[in-house]
Amino acid sequence: MTNQDLPKNIQDQPGLIPRQVMPENMESPINHVLTWITPNELFYARNHLPYPTIQLESWALVLGGEVGKSINFTYEQLKQMPQVDKFVTIECSGNKRALMEPPTPGEQWQIGAAGNAKWTGVPLIYILDQAEVKETAVELVFTGFDSGVRPDMDTSVNFERSLPLDKVLISECLLALKMNDEPIPHKHGFPLRLIVPGWYGMAHVKWISQITATAIPFKGPFQAIDYVYITNDGDYHNSVPVTEMKVNSIITWPSKGEEIHLGPHSVRGLAWTGKGTISMVEISIDGGMTWKAAQLISPEHKQYTWTFWKYSWDITVAGHYFLLVRAHDSNGNIQPKAAPWNAKGYGNNSIHQIAITVPQILH
Numbered sequence: 426m427t428n429q430d431l432p433k434n435i436q437d438q439p440g441l442i443p444r445q446v447m448p449e450n451m452e453s454p455i456n457h458v459l460t461w462i463t464p465n466e467l468f469y470a471r472n473h474l475p476y477p478t479i480q481l482e483s484w485a486l487v488l489g490g491e492v493g494k495s496i497n498f499t500y501e502q503l504k505q506m507p508q509v510d511k512f513v514t515i516e517c518s519g520n521k522r523a524l525m526e527p528p529t530p531g532e533q534w535q536i537g538a539a540g541n542a543k544w545t546g547v548p549l550i551y552i553l554d555q556a557e558v559k560e561t562a563v564e565l566v567f568t569g570f571d572s573g574v575r576p577d578m579d580t581s582v583n584f585e586r587s588l589p590l591d592k593v594l595i596s597e598c599l600l601a602l603k604m605n606d607e608p609i610p611h612k613h614g615f616p617l618r619l620i621v622p623g624w625y626g627m628a629h630v631k632w633i634s635q636i637t638a639t640a641i642p643f644k645g646p647f648q649a650i651d652y653v654y655i656t657n658d659g660d661y662h663n664s665v666p667v668t669e670m671k672v673n674s675i676i677t678w679p680s681k682g683e684e685i686h687l688g689p690h691s692v693r694g695l696a697w698t699g700k701g702t703i704s705m706v707e708i709s710i711d712g713g714m715t716w717k718a719a720q721l722i723s724p725e726h727k728q729y730t731w732t733f734w735k736y737s738w739d740i741t742v743a744g745h746y747f748l749l750v751r752a753h754d755s756n757g758n759i760q761p762k763a764a765p766w767n768a769k770g771y772g773n774n775s776i777h778q779i780a781i782t783v784p785q786i787l788h
Contacts, residue, residue: 439454439456439457439467440454440467441453441454441466441467441469441470442454442535442537444532444533444534445532447475448472448473448474448475448476448573449470449472449476449612450470450471450472450532451469451470452469452534452535452537452538453467453468453469453537453538453539453540454467454537455536455537455539455675455677455695456537456677456678456680458540458677461541461723461724461730461731461733462512462541462542462543462605463540463541463542464605465542465604465605465607465610465613467540468540468542468604468613469517469537469538469539469540470612470613471517471519471532471538471626471627472571473571473573473575473584473647473651474571474572474573474582474583474584475571475573476571476611476612477569477570477571477572477632479570479611479615479616479632481500481616484499484500484570484616484634485497485498485499485500485634486498486503486552486600486617486633486634486635486636487634487635487636488552488553488555488556488635488636488637488638489635489636489637489638490562490566490637490638490639491558491559491561491562491638491639491640492556492557492558492559492562492638493556493557493558493559494556494557495556496555496556498552500602500616500617503546503547503600503602503617504602506547506551506552507547507548507551508545508546508547508602509545509546509547509548509599510543510544510545511543511544511545511599511620511622511729512541512542512543512544512727512729512730513541513542513544513620513622513729513730514539514540514541514670514697514729514730514731515539515540515541515542515625515626515629516538516539516625516626516670516673516697517534517538517539517625517626517627518625518626518627518652518667518771518772519531519532519534519538519769519770519771520534520536520537520538520539520673520773521534521535521536521538521673521773521774521775521777522534522770522771522773523535524536524773524775524777525764525766525770525773525775526763526766527766528770529766529767529768529769529770530769530770531769531770536675536777538626539695539697539731541697541730541731542604542605543603543604543605543606544599544601544603544604544618544620545601545602545603545604545606546599546600546601546602546603546617546618546620547599547600547602548596548598548599548600549595549598549599549600549619550595550596550598552600552636553565553595556638558590558638559638561640562590562638562639562640563589563590563639563640563641563642564587564588564589564590564638564639564641564642564643565587565588565590565595565636565637565638565639566585566586566587566635566636566637566638566639566643566645567585567586567587567588567619567630567633567635567636568583568584568585568630568633568634568635568636568637569583569584569585569630569631569632569633569634570583570632570633570634571583571584571631571632572584575646577646577650578646582645582646584630584631584647585630585643585645585647585648586627586628586630586643586645586647586648586652587639587642587643587645587648588621588628590638594621597621597622597623598619598620598621598622599619599620599622600617600618600619600620600633601614601617601618601619601620602616602617604618613631614629614630614631614632614633615632616632617632617633618630618631618632618633619631619633622728622729623669623670623699623700623728623729624668624669624670624699625652625667625668625669625670625771625772627647627651627652627667628668648666649661651769652666652667652769652771653665653666653667653769654666654667654765654767654769654771654772655767655768655769656765656766656767656768657768667771667772669699669700670697670698670699671698671699671758671764671772671774672696672697672698672699672703672752672753672754672758672759672760672774673696673697673698673752673760673774674694674695674696674697674703674706674734674750674751674752674760674777675694675695675696675750675777676692676693676694676708676748676750676777676779677693677694677695678691678692678693678694679692679748679779679781680779681779681780681781682779682780682781682782683779683781683782684781684782684783684784685740685781685782685783686740686783686784686786687740687741687742687743687783687786688739688740689737689738689739689740690737690738690739690740691735691736691737691738692708692719692735692736692738692748693733693734693735694706694719694733694734694735694750694777695731695732695733695734696731696732696734696750696752697730697731697732697752698752698754698756698758700728700756701728701754701755701756701758702727702728702732702754702755703721703731703732703752703753703754703755704753704754704755705718705721705752705753706718706719706721706732706734706750706751706752706753707719707750707751707752707753708736708748708749708750709747709748709749709750710738710746710747710748711746711747712747712749712778713747713749713762713776713778716751717736719734719735719736719750720734720735720736720737721733721734722734722735734750740783742783743783743784743785743786744782744783745780745781745782745783746780746781746782746783747778747779747780748778748779748780748781749776749777749778750776750777750778751776760774760775760776761774761775761776762775762776763775763776
């Protein structure tokens, strides 16, 4: 069956945009996401390894390492623990990589490797208190159930990431069982996913099977080789870890290269940041020569979540236009014209710009 064979209402529904087949990496059709909460089926998917097969009846969350007592929790036990809700925007650190100059290797994400969801689960600190983490511990290592062989390694590895044992950071983290009031879909980490508000997506480990408190910093490949900012390819000596999301924004309507008519329009988009909230969004319709404030219109204005914005624009002159958008956050951060280049293409929060055409109406 071709797309033309489908009913019109189904044809018009946007779907995820494939960036890689194996492992699967899918970008959100973010220009068509008009709800503050991203539907589960339109939330971007980032994978380094094949999807795991999990037998829930034998699955357990294991806590060990530098703890007073090692503990195993079943899925049913976790469901009986105190639950909290957190609205959190997650952005892949490689989002906008395709727009970086000069180009860098990796998944060539455009602007749709980001999404906002309601996550429900057990506060991480509640679990750690029961395990009695020792004072000798400096980090927590989160092991995902997904495993496979990396191109740069001969042996199979699990996806693993660590977080520093920082009280403020840990107190914000959630071991999520639900996504948008449903059990987390398998492709997004069922049965358990770590949520680290304000951090890029690599920290939100999916399919968690183990948490290990360690007395030394973790140096696994997804920690020390991937997800570090390096200014010279192959030079890891002065690398800096990828952590919190940078202030960022995008134009979702009109789209790049779109042709629109003379008259009134509402330019739309999204803005987000790591810590703090979006305080202002500015738009330029003349290639950055002048800037005007856009209106923030989100139904919710919460820390760790994205913000919708719009700008009313009455086009009276036909021609070619270059639209730019930049966001400011409550911590004084402003989107740069060009983000610092790095060899892996992480953290590109450069000002988003698109070119559009307004044709002259012929009578």
